[in-house]
Amino acid sequence: MCSIFTAAGENLGLTTVVIDAGHGGKDAGCVSKDQKTYEKTLTLDIATTLAGKIRKAYPEVKVVLTRSDDTYVTLDDRAEIANDAHADLFISVHINANEKTSPSGYSVHVLGQSSNKNRDLFANNMEVCVRENSVIMLEEDYSTKYQGFDPSDPESYIFMMLMQNSHREQSLRFAEEVQSKLEGGPIKVDRGVSQDPFYVLWKTSMPAVLVELGFISNSTDLAALRKQSGRDDLAQRLFEAFRDYKKFYDESLRFDGGATEPARERRSRGEAAAENDGTVYAVQILASGRPQNDPSIFMGYTPMVIEAGSLSKYFIAVSDSREEAESKLPKIRRKYPDAFLVEIRGENVVPLR
Numbered sequence: 001m002c003s004i005f006t007a008a009g010e011n012l013g014l015t016t017v018v019i020d021a022g023h024g025g026k027d028a029g030c031v032s033k034d035q036k037t038y039e040k041t042l043t044l045d046i047a048t049t050l051a052g053k054i055r056k057a058y059p060e061v062k063v064v065l066t067r068s069d070d071t072y073v074t075l076d077d078r079a080e081i082a083n084d085a086h087a088d089l090f091i092s093v094h095i096n097a098n099e100k101t102s103p104s105g106y107s108v109h110v111l112g113q114s115s116n117k118n119r120d121l122f123a124n125n126m127e128v129c130v131r132e133n134s135v136i137m138l139e140e141d142y143s144t145k146y147q148g149f150d151p152s153d154p155e156s157y158i159f160m161m162l163m164q165n166s167h168r169e170q171s172l173r174f175a176e177e178v179q180s181k182l183e184g185g186p187i188k189v190d191r192g193v194s195q196d197p198f199y200v201l202w203k204t205s206m207p208a209v210l211v212e213l214g215f216i217s218n219s220t221d222l223a224a225l226r227k228q229s230g231r232d233d234l235a236q237r238l239f240e241a242f243r244d245y246k247k248f249y250d251e252s253l254r255f256d257g258g259a260t261e262p263a264r265e266r267r268s269r270g271e272a273a274a275e276n277d278g279t280v281y282a283v284q285i286l287a288s289g290r291p292q293n294d295p296s297i298f299m300g301y302t303p304m305v306i307e308a309g310s311l312s313k314y315f316i317a318v319s320d321s322r323e324e325a326e327s328k329l330p331k332i333r334r335k336y337p338d339a340f341l342v343e344i345r346g347e348n349v350v351p352l353r
């Protein structure tokens, strides 16, 4: 994602979301032990309810469903729908299952390498990935269509795991939003946010999250999922995650790092640069075309503001030591995915790569 300013400096914000109801048609997904409940039915119900809620609250937002009835859609087609729509966010809704009846709870997944380096590549969520990706094998010509990707072959995952995903930070942000909103809901156990090689997430070129809303194999989760009120509650929680992420997204106006910005900038506040030769280092968290007065945007930080042309730029972790400012960057990026290190010298703000 690059600059999202129009000529007038207006933020275009989050304008298109794609909601993906997992499975469908000949692909039932997980099935309850009594064969009465299919994952594909639950995901469609929750996805369409979520879509309705977003459309009602944000008539200006384009909401696209990858399917709106019981039809089979390939994983490639799902990703293509999202890419063609130039979606700003992709939400894939699934229900989990296990051979045992005890596992329960919700989990949220973004594409990526496991965040725990010691974790066995094929332990933990790999079983879930293999199952969710196995729909590929329903395609008769899958080996040509998916360029040799075999969902049952561990080696097929290596490349996907190592792929650099430029949307990982934003995906993680939305995933954490989903995780926190699901807390206290009809599915009780929080199984956390993790980075895993889901094919459909790999193929989408926007922030993308896959959520597993409980286990069809667990009686408590299944009872909640069978109730319309339970599914509506889950859709409402996903909606609230969307709402808060959209708010953050729309207010965190990002730009291309300053290359096209005016070189001369006027510092309106902040004394840190006064000493030495006036050079300080900081982390830029936002650049906005309009003043940001809502303290919640700054999440407890009190940023230094520099006016640059029509933009207000916001900096935190201001220090005369580059190392010190840089050391705070990873933590800051958890909250501000697009934050970057800058050098502030006299009147100039220079992004450091």
Ligand SMILES: [Zn+2]
Pocket: 022, 023, 029, 030, 039, 094, 095, 132
């Ligand atoms: Zn699924």
